[in-house]
Amino acid sequence: MDDSMQVFTYFLKNSLQVEEESPGWKINKIWLDNWIGNQAFCIKFPRLFRLEENKESLVRDHWNDGWTWSWSRPIGVGITSTHLSNLLNLIDNVQLNEDKDEWVWTLDKSNTFVVKSTRHHIDSLLLPDSQPHTSWCRYIPKKVNIFHWCALRNRLPTRWNLSDKCIDIESIICPVCMSSPETVEHTLWTCSLATFIWLKTFQWLDLDFPSSLNITGVLEDLDHRHFSKKNKEIVAAILGVVFWSLLKFENETIFSRLSPKRAGLMDKIVETSFIWFTNRNRKYNISLNNWLHNPLVFSTMKSFF
Ligand SMILES: [Zn+2]
Numbered sequence: 001m002d003d004s005m006q007v008f009t010y011f012l013k014n015s016l017q018v019e020e021e022s023p024g025w026k027i028n029k030i031w032l033d034n035w036i037g038n039q040a041f042c043i044k045f046p047r048l049f050r051l052e053e054n055k056e057s058l059v060r061d062h063w064n065d066g067w068t069w070s071w072s073r074p075i076g077v078g079i080t081s082t083h084l085s086n087l088l089n090l091i092d093n094v095q096l097n098e099d100k101d102e103w104v105w106t107l108d109k110s111n112t113f114v115v116k117s118t119r120h121h122i123d124s125l126l127l128p129d130s131q132p133h134t135s136w137c138r139y140i141p142k143k144v145n146i147f148h149w150c151a152l153r154n155r156l157p158t159r160w161n162l163s164d165k166c167i168d169i170e171s172i173i174c175p176v177c178m179s180s181p182e183t184v185e186h187t188l189w190t191c192s193l194a195t196f197i198w199l200k201t202f203q204w205l206d207l208d209f210p211s212s213l214n215i216t217g218v219l220e221d222l223d224h225r226h227f228s229k230k231n232k233e234i235v236a237a238i239l240g241v242v243f244w245s246l247l248k249f250e251n252e253t254i255f256s257r258l259s260p261k262r263a264g265l266m267d268k269i270v271e272t273s274f275i276w277f278t279n280r281n282r283k284y285n286i287s288l289n290n291w292l293h294n295p296l297v298f299s300t301m302k303s304f305f
Helices: 003-006 046-051 079-091 113-128 142-152 157-165 185-190 192-206 215-222 227-255 262-280 289-295 295-301
Strands: 010-013 103-106
Touching: 010 289, 046 079, 103 113, 103 227, 142 215, 142 227, 157 185, 185 192, 185 215, 192 227, 192 262, 227 262, 262 289, 262 295, 289 295
Parallel strands: none
Antiparallel strands: 010 103
């Protein structure tokens, strides 16, 4: 069964009863539909399927006070006979009743169609689960959220990643510190500029500096701290601004006529985070001075939403 089929997996209920699930018997094809177990019988028992005279037959066509079959030749002993025994064992506990067949959506406990459960199911099938968790922050621009998502998946066009894709570039060394290859991890965490900015950011917010050695660990560390919902939003927005600003600084170092100034970067981060956050959350009335002091402190004193 391919992914798209799994998304629309269903059971037909109330006509056949097998333990808790009750696949339908009046409209399911006994060989072609996956009406019991995890495979259609035509795949599970191919030898028997070849001998079936009516390959399109329904489950109900095979029931007449007992299971009946129409083989193109008698089944003797051997593998085919064993397969028939296995098939009969499989359907031995099936009880038929005369209730009406109905469609039941089994991706949700309520058995009714819910978009949310469908989305979760599609995500679990299509998205890798080993990636670090990222959440959408509504107080920073979309492009920054997407940038953040790409960064945690090592999908930024750093010099290292470009070189890894066989793109011919002059150097793979970080243009800011000129001491290590420009990887995503380096740009956002281990570069001397990044380390300086993160230190300043944690001081600004009066938070303990994380002991993690990589950016994923830092995010996990912050995720486990007990922030209020308001402060969680603020921290997420500021993290996005720091990520964005570090890469922007690096790009300006390479492409701008005038080299950007390190000295003003932290001020720029504080200012940008204030503008982005307050412009996207008009109900949060905080002055620039209070933001400069520590937005996490003042968020507990103001009407937020
Ligand atoms: Zn560097």
